[in-house]
Amino acid sequence: MAAAPEISLDGTKNPFIRDEEHKLILPLGTSLRSMLAMLDDLRSLLGADNVHVDSGEGLAAVGLFQDEQTGGVFTDGHDTQLDDKFATSVCVTPGSTQDVQGIVKLANKHGVPVSPISRGKNLGYGGRSPRLSGSIVVDLGKRMNRILEINTTDYYVVVEPGVSYFQLYEEILRRGLEKDVMMDCPDLGWGSVLGNAMDRGVGYTSYGDHFGTHCSMEIVLPNGEVMHTGMGAAGEDNPSRYLFNYGFGPYADGIFTQSNFGICTSMGMWVAPHPGGYQSYMWTFENESDLPQIVELMRPLRISGIFGHVAQLRHSLVDIACLGTCVPGRDTADYLSDDEFFKFVKEKFKNQGVWNFYGALYGPKAVRDCHWEIIKAEFSKVKGAKEYPTQHYFVGDLEEKSLLQYRDLTMQGIPNNHELQWLSWRGPGYAHLFFAPISPTRGHDAEVQYALCKKLCKKYNFQYMGNFCIGAREMHHILDLIYDPNDDDEKRRAQALMRELTWESANLGYQEYRTHNFLMDQVAATYGGNNQIQLRFQEALKDALDPNGILAPGKSGIWPKRLRSVPGIRLGVPADKQPKADLWPAHQHARM
Known part of the structure; x- marks a missing residue:
């Protein structure tokens, strides 16, 4: 029998349930039966070799959660927590966008939350760990690590989440393009090119704003559908897909960064012509x-x-x-x-x-x-x-x-x-x-x-x-x-x-x-203008895009409706800084 979750009313303890018999950490609101059924279906979808459960011996044996610097097997190689770790016991490694779609559909079917990572090198900011303990980590970087295109006419690259800065630079060298192309990288080169842009990280050349130099994303939405942003919305083969950021209508790309509204499975990134000196x-x-x-x-x-x-x-x-x-x-x-x-x-x-x-x-x-x-x-x-x-x-x-x-x-x-x-x-x-x-x-x-x-x-x-x-x-x-x-x-x-x-x-x-x-909850609360309007707007989007709340609950302080009223769920946020109400409560929805 799983122990009841510990929930701290002062918002400083992270709740989760540990099932000792099956060596599983269960996320808040997910039953053991649902998790076991989810694992069975994931093995059928991905193959048993791509569904990893920590049996207590650690996941390092299969090259997961192994941090090159610390050698740790926790999901955050730079762990800050005491007993209330942002922990997981299950990781899956998809090999394609279609696999990611299948994972998301199963998460909706069983009500089991999933937390995507690219390469998990976000050290100092949480690493590989899910915000909601027990969520299944979807490691996109392990197998989805292809450089899909390097274009030296219009100067862009297209990458999957597992492509590191080292890998991209080595491919530029392999093709003999180092005198033609200059890429940008952050302080540490082992991270994901795509993942760093999704977290709005920076580098140190003229293309140092990594999200600012991306162009077109492939996104798996929380319902399992695929969306291409910008000119890609006109068709995957649109000739301007990686050349013009915005396309037509509201610009959607930004809502997928630092958020839990979708999973990015490929992205275009601009690179610079070599400056010559x-x-x-x-x-x-x-x-x-x-x-x-x-x-x-x-x-x-x-x-x-x-x-x-x-x-x-x-x-x-x-x-x-x-x-x-x-x-x-x-x-x-x-x-x-x-x-x-x-x-x-x-x-x-x-x-x-x-x-x-x-x-x-x-x-x-x-x-x-x-x-x-x-x-x-x-x-x-x-x-x-x-x-x-x-x-x-x-x-x-x-x-x-x-x-x-x-x-x-x-x-x-x-x-x-x-x-x-x-x-x-x-x-x-x-x-x-x-x-x-x-x-x-x-x-x-x-x-x-x-x-x-x-x-x-x-x-x-x-x-x-x-x-x-x-x-x-x-x-x-x-x-x-x-x-x-x-x-x-x-x-x-x-x-x-x-x-x-x-x-x-x-x-x-x-x-x-x-x-x-x-x-994350505390920083979100510091953007508190107009009765937390930004967070209430973000959570209204969450409810519309992810009504079952299965994608990275709590990321950037954005909680799905089924969890946001749990006492203490927003860590470190006192009552006077909590959102007072949803932006659009259900009873206020207009009927046409």
Whole structure:
């Protein structure tokens, strides 16, 4: 007999049922009988080899949920939870869009929720884990990993969810296209090209807005039908399918990102013609107090196009950690005072200040030289600022080990995983969480965010490590929190820090654009204008598109009608911040 679910009325405990006899975790509202019937039908649909149940020996044996960095077998390789894990016991691996359709239809038939992932490399934001524990994970990346097209006339690629940045780059090399095509990649190259765009992730070339450079999706809707967006709606073979984003009528693509309204099984992504010339550089700024002046200088350079890419200003401790550095003479480097940090930087990294800016110049030499002179004139206004390497600013001129050697690759679209070295700051086996608020690109806003994050990191005894990334107009402030996933006290402190940061940052007008599973409800609540109108609108769409509530319940705080009234289902959200009513209650539906 399965135990009753634990539901915390304060909204801090994630409810699920564990059936010990069958080694199954059952999602809230799903019976054991329904789950067993679902598994039988899935084996008939996909073959037994593609339906994986954790018998207690772990799923790593079949290459599922195995994290290359931690070796963990939980669905989130960077686990934040104590007893209330975002856990699953079943994973299926479809091989085609038709398989995905079949899975969705079975989920509706049996009332068993499913949670799709691409490659599951969303580290720091929940990894592979479902928001509703017990949901069946649909691993699209294991077998659906084909590059369907690379077009060098119109410069786009078409990929399935399992295609990583490494795989795409290797195929470009294999075809000898590296001098013709420049792709974009995020900090870590092992993630899914499609999945990163679906979560609205970013890279560091002129095509760094990954969702902004996608074109046409293939979507399996919650009823099992297939929909092609944009010009693809006119037909799969429409000649402009991957050339014009919008098509006709309301633009649908955006509602499928960070949502639970459909499963994307292929996507077009634009790539850039190779610019013909490239040089990377770094500017370093000596003083902590330089931050607002630097940001004020960055804004016009980014908006005017002098910075031809997503611009990144990094705290020196991030760079030091990314070089595999730890403070000598300490068991753990969990907290350094300001004086200790400044002393360490000056002694160990003579060519770095507190802030480092990484940039790149693209195009013919005349264009690069022109842009460089403008950048040099602006950044030289900061007292003590210096370009690095001096004089030639080529990466090949470096005289000591520098993160520029790795940022140089990323900013020209060559994937690597070097940034995972930042975990070395604490030692082997550590994990990380991201806090990612959005603000105007203003010096004052950067200063306020930095002060808040530093203050709360110190309160909870964690080290501040962060970056400021400048998009087309806005600024992402990315705090990277490193913690020990095997230490319950550290996990409690990490959660408490993130929850307090989320509320305090939102009170200042800085809401997050992306977050971990345990914060999704809370972050959704910070977008609370007009009585939570955004969330109520999203849940009205959920009810219309997914009336049985089978697709990724709770993703981004969006709950189906059958679960949203469960006490405590919205984790970390107090009663005064809960949605007061559905947008269109059933009794208000108009009849024509």
